[in-house]
Every structure is written in C-alpha cells, then in structure tokens.
Amino acid sequence: xxxxxxxxxxxxxxxxxxAREGRDDIVALDADLAKSTxxxxxxxxxxxxxFDVGIAEANMIDTAAGLAAEGKTAFTGSxxxxxxxxxxxxxxxxVCYSDLSVKxxxxxxxxxxxxxxxxxxxxxxxxxxxxxxxxxxxxPADFNAARGAIRVAASTPGPFYVRLGxxxxxxxxxxxxxxxxxxxxxLREGADVTLVACGVMVERALAAAELLAAEGVSAExxxxxxxxxxxxxxxxxxxxxxxxxxxxEEHSIIGGLGSAVAExxxxxxxxxxxxxxxRDTFGTSGDPEExxxxxxxxxxxVAEAARGLLRG
Amino acid sequence: MQQAADITRIEQAARTLRCDIVEMLAEAGSGxxxxxxxxxxxxxxxxxxxxxxxxxxxxxxxxxRFILSKGHAAPVLYAALAEAGYFPREQLKTLRKLGSMLQxxxxxxxxxxxxxxxxxxxxxxxxANGIALALRMDDNTTSRVxxxxxxxxxxxxxxxxxxxxxxxxRLENVIAIVDHNGLQIDGPVAEIVAVDPVAEKFxxxxxxxxxxxxxxxxxxxxALQGASGHHGKPTVIVADTVKGxxxxxxxxxxxxxxxAPTAEQAASAIAEIEQMQx
Numbered sequence: 001x002x003x004x005x006x007x008x009x010x011x012x013x014x015x016x017x018x019a020r021e022g023r024d025d026i027v028a029l030d031a032d033l034a035k036s037t038x039x040x041x042x043x044x045x046x047x048x049x050x051f052d053v054g055i056a057e058a059n060m061i062d063t064a065a066g067l068a069a070e071g072k073t074a075f076t077g078s079x080x081x082x083x084x085x086x087x088x089x090x091x092x093x094x095v096c097y098s099d100l101s102v103k104x105x106x107x108x109x110x111x112x113x114x115x116x117x118x119x120x121x122x123x124x125x126x127x128x129x130x131x132x133x134x135x136x137x138x139x140p141a142d143f144n145a146a147r148g149a150i151r152v153a154a155s156t157p158g159p160f161y162v163r164l165g166x167x168x169x170x171x172x173x174x175x176x177x178x179x180x181x182x183x184x185x186x187l188r189e190g191a192d193v194t195l196v197a198c199g200v201m202v203e204r205a206l207a208a209a210e211l212l213a214a215e216g217v218s219a220e221x222x223x224x225x226x227x228x229x230x231x232x233x234x235x236x237x238x239x240x241x242x243x244x245x246x247x248x249e250e251h252s253i254i255g256g257l258g259s260a261v262a263e264x265x266x267x268x269x270x271x272x273x274x275x276x277x278x279r280d281t282f283g284t285s286g287d288p289e290e291x292x293x294x295x296x297x298x299x300x301x302v303a304e305a306a307r308g309l310l311r312g
Numbered sequence: 313m314q315q316a317a318d319i320t321r322i323e324q325a326a327r328t329l330r331c332d333i334v335e336m337l338a339e340a341g342s343g344x345x346x347x348x349x350x351x352x353x354x355x356x357x358x359x360x361x362x363x364x365x366x367x368x369x370x371x372x373x374x375x376x377r378f379i380l381s382k383g384h385a386a387p388v389l390y391a392a393l394a395e396a397g398y399f400p401r402e403q404l405k406t407l408r409k410l411g412s413m414l415q416x417x418x419x420x421x422x423x424x425x426x427x428x429x430x431x432x433x434x435x436x437x438x439x440a441n442g443i444a445l446a447l448r449m450d451d452n453t454t455s456r457v458x459x460x461x462x463x464x465x466x467x468x469x470x471x472x473x474x475x476x477x478x479x480x481x482r483l484e485n486v487i488a489i490v491d492h493n494g495l496q497i498d499g500p501v502a503e504i505v506a507v508d509p510v511a512e513k514f515x516x517x518x519x520x521x522x523x524x525x526x527x528x529x530x531x532x533x534x535a536l537q538g539a540s541g542h543h544g545k546p547t548v549i550v551a552d553t554v555k556g557x558x559x560x561x562x563x564x565x566x567x568x569x570x571x572a573p574t575a576e577q578a579a580s581a582i583a584e585i586e587q588m589q590x
Contacts, residue, residue: 027449051445051481059438059473066442069420069428070450074442090470093432094439098420100428 003171007164007199008107010146012041015075018154019046026154027067029053030077031060036166037077037107057082061090061102068100073154076102080109080122080163084129095159096134103153104129105162110250111278111295112167112200112288121283121291126198127255129161130228136181137228139163139249139257141202142172145225148179156181163199165250167288170203172223184231186238190220193306194238197248198224198257200297201276205248207299212306219306227257232264239271244309246274248302250292253277272312274305317361317533325395326356326529330558330585332391332404338578340408343416346568347462348388350493350526350553357532358458359392367397370424376455377427377443381436382462382491383417384570390414390423398425434468436461437488441474444483456540459488464496466507472517475546479518482544487536488514490548491526493555497569514548526551558585 019026019042027049034040034052043050053060057078064074076083083106084091095102106125113121129137138153138160140146146164153160172187184196188209197205202223209219220238224230239245245265247258258275265271278295292298329352337343359365363376380389387407394401399413406412413422417431428439440459447455465471478486490510498504507513511521524535532551539547555569556562559581562573573581 048449053473053477054480056473056477058470059441059477062435062438062470062474063442063445063477065428066439066444067446068442069439070443070446072446072449089432090435090438094428094435098429 004168005143006168007146012038014147014150015042016045025073027072028075029060029064031057039077057086058090061087064102065094065100068102073101078106080106080125084125096132103160107164108166109163111283111291114288115285117285118282123252123278126251135159137161139198142169144173144177152179152181182226182229184234185223188221190218192218193244194220194242195246196222200250201248204299208302211303230260236269239269244272246305248276272309276305322356322361322529325360326353329391331582333387334578334581336404336407337572339405342572344384344570346555348385349557350555351388351491353527355388355392362536377457379436379440379459383430386418393425433465434470437474441478444486456485463492467505475517478546483546486546487539488548490550492550493553495555495566510550520545520547523550526553
C-alpha cells in the first residue's frame, strides 16, 4: 500500500518504470536537488538520460524545452518555489508559448516543507501555473495519485505541472488507481456540504467528513486532482446538490483551487463558498504538522469552515 | 556537411534580405530594423552557405538547427526563410498582422523553419543546449546548433547559466554568434552595462572564441565553417557589426532599434541597399 509515502517518492520511481516500459524518449533534469526530488534514482538507473544543470532553474527549464523540441519528453525537478518562480519566463515564453512536452514536477510545495521556512514554502505555484495557456495542473493527493499523474503527464503531449510534496502522507487512492486527466473524483457522497480538496488536503477533507458525520452533517468529498482543466461539471453538480462548498488546499486562498472553484460556481452555480488555505501570508519555520495547525489546514479547520457555511 | 560556400551568392542573398527587411517593416508599420540589418550577412552566410537544411523538409533529422535568440530580429529570419523557399515570399507583407504566420517574434507554432519560439531575450542559448544534448543522445554527430544572440542580450544572466552548462557538457555542436553592434535601446551597450570583452568572457567560461568582421561575408563563412569540432568545447563567434548596416540613415543609431521606416524612408533605403558593393 502507498501509506506513509511522500508524493515526491513517486517521481524517480515512476520515471524508471516508464523507461523500463520502453519510453526511450523520457529524460529528466534537475538543479542540484536530485536527491531530494528523487530524480537521482532515475539518474542512477539511466545516467545518459539525466542532466543536472546545477543551481540554475531557468536554464533547467529552457534546456528541457530544447530536448522536448527534438522529441524528448523532458521532466524537470527542483523545488516548487524555484521551478515556478525563478523560471517563470521560461515556463511561459518557451515551454507554454511553444507548446512543448516539458513536464514540470517540482517537489517541496506547500507549508509541509517545514523548518526551511517561508522562503522555501511555495504557496503560489498553483496560481502561477494555472493562469498559463496550454499548461495542465495536476495536484495528486497521495503517492498512488502521484504515480498516475506522472504517467498522465508522460503520455499527454504538451506542458504539464505536477505538484509534489516533501511530507509522507496517508494513502487516499488504491494501488491500482488510474489518474484520469480532467476528472474530479467523488470519494464520498453527501448531501449537506461539498468539500473539494487537492493534494494533502484531500485526506483531511475525508477526516473532516467523518467529524461532520458524527454531528449529523453529510459531507460530499471531491478530490480535484486536476486543477486545470478543472472538472467543472462534477463540482457544479455537487454544489447544486449541497448548496455549500468548502475548497481546501495547501496553498494561498488566492489564485489556486479555491479561486478556480469560485470561478466556475460564480458563472454556473452561485453557491456559498469558504476557502480553506493559507490566508495571503508567507510560510514560516516549524514542524510540518505543527504548521498545518498553525495555518488552519487541519481536518478540524475544514469541518469548522463547513459548519460556518451551514450556520450562516 | 561542408561544401564550398558561394560567396557571391551569399552577398546577393544578404542584399535581398536587407531589402526584404526594410519592405516588410514599412508594410507592418512596426518592428526592429537596426538589429535585423546588422545580422543580415551572418544570417545569409548561415542559410545560403553554411547550414545543411532543406525548405521542403523543415524537420529533416540531419539538418543544422538555428535559434534566433535575439528574437526581435525576426525580420531577418523570415526574409531568409522566404528566400530559401520555406514559405511563399508574399507572406512577408503580413508580418505582425492579425492571423499572420509571421508573428512579431518567432513563433514555432506558426512558421516553418522556426525551431522554438523566442522573443524574451536570454533564452536562446539554453534552448540550443537542450537541442544539442538531444542530438548527442540520438548519435547525431553531424548536425550543429547555431544560436544568434545580441550583445545587449548578454546582460541577461541566463546566457551565462547556459554558457557554463554548455562547457560542462562539452557541447562542441553548439556554435553561438554574437551580433556585436554595440548598441541597445537606451544607448550604447558600454554606457548601460558593458559586456566587453565578449570573447574573453566566453573563453573564461570554457568556450572556444573568435572575433570576425560581421559584414565580411567571406570572414563570416570561414569562422562558421571552422567552428565545429573544437574537441569538446562549444564555440562563440563574436561578429563585429553595425546596427542598421546597409541603410545610411539607420547605421549605428539606437533610435532605429525598434521603429519601422515609413514608405518614403523604405524606398530610399532600398535604393541604397541595391547599390551596396561588398
């Protein structure tokens, strides 16, 4: 089972699997963080197909683009803050503008980075990537979903962003889970409130549903694993049924999943909405679980947000 | 594959490129004449003498690749592609217009012969390195990757990330050319942030480096042909050029970086170009 494995662990492993299945086109690049991101495992297995550009993230993305222009499927590592932030021009003006098969899969997204602190806790990456034309944004909830997300990125042409994390997580999906691009998964049906979450918050949303059930509140839990293109039909359908939506993400409440949900609901099914996420601040040093409490990202916080909607 | 370059043919092509640049910019009403004209002899040498390429097969696997890192000089690239036969010459008058296959900066989705889109300065060399790595992985030891940069562009840090990486990876199939015309938008490069000595800088980064007169076609061809196979080192050719070369009222003037000539100015420019003797 995938319990207690981090999504980043799926990266190197899945690239190796794909390479062994005959995907000779797959290459990987990193920027001096290969051990942390696990691209080092791919490098060890396929040394001729891995390139470390050193501490040069913009170079990493453009070099990946050049490889992709020649028919390779280029996966990049590094950390979320650097791969999206430092290299934003390259992601936009080279990768997306030229519609190249560069799969940007950085690790260490969110506050669960922990003690490294705010400079390294990337809380704006979903927003930055989501707004780019041609970019697909995948936020896997667990190790199994991460394996599936990487496979989808590998087998679908064009730019992809796959958000991976440092922390080990409980399993949400079974070992044979097949990640479908553009599909939001209804993990638990309910009638009173919709909890739509991505990444580490999916498991917390499920736990919140349990807390709410004990109070007689029936919560529907949706894993919005593809933030772009968002499965608007599933989310709108759920909102129509429940009349209240809580969006949950380990990310700023501005520009990420909560905003994506607000956009579709506002246009198609105006519904009371609460956003659980980091409230427009930077992260800070601390223990990962302690930070999740500090920033209001626990199951209890999700349940309280739901109660707030139902009270008001 | 090296074959003897026809210097006269290249010089003729350079005159054609210059006329086309001026005409297409006048028609478009906007664009970048100065940096397109300064590169005309270099691009003519590449497309009509040095590079192995086939307009009927823009993706021929054994082709040499060209990346216009100074993407605003798109007119010189489009002129070369039209002259070579990648697309009908009539398309040149659609430059920068809505729906055109010739965008303001090179767009690989829209124009055959454009390998990867450029326009944001500093990106081309890193992209070229990625292409070079792929060629090596595919055991292609003959194709070269030519990358044309501006000298103001060398102010972008990413150029130097790419330079370090190319040397580290021993990319001897990468040949960079710097269109060293000394000017940028806000003034002479030396007065903004000096980049000289360029060849020395690249040598310090582990490259083979040489200078040449960027308007002496024979010298440019010799430098380009001699550039490959430098035993594990990428090569840079620092081509000394004049911004706006070929049009007297544009030569060596910052103001002609990004302003298109009027129809009258274009007519006068073309008259001058047609009289150019090299």
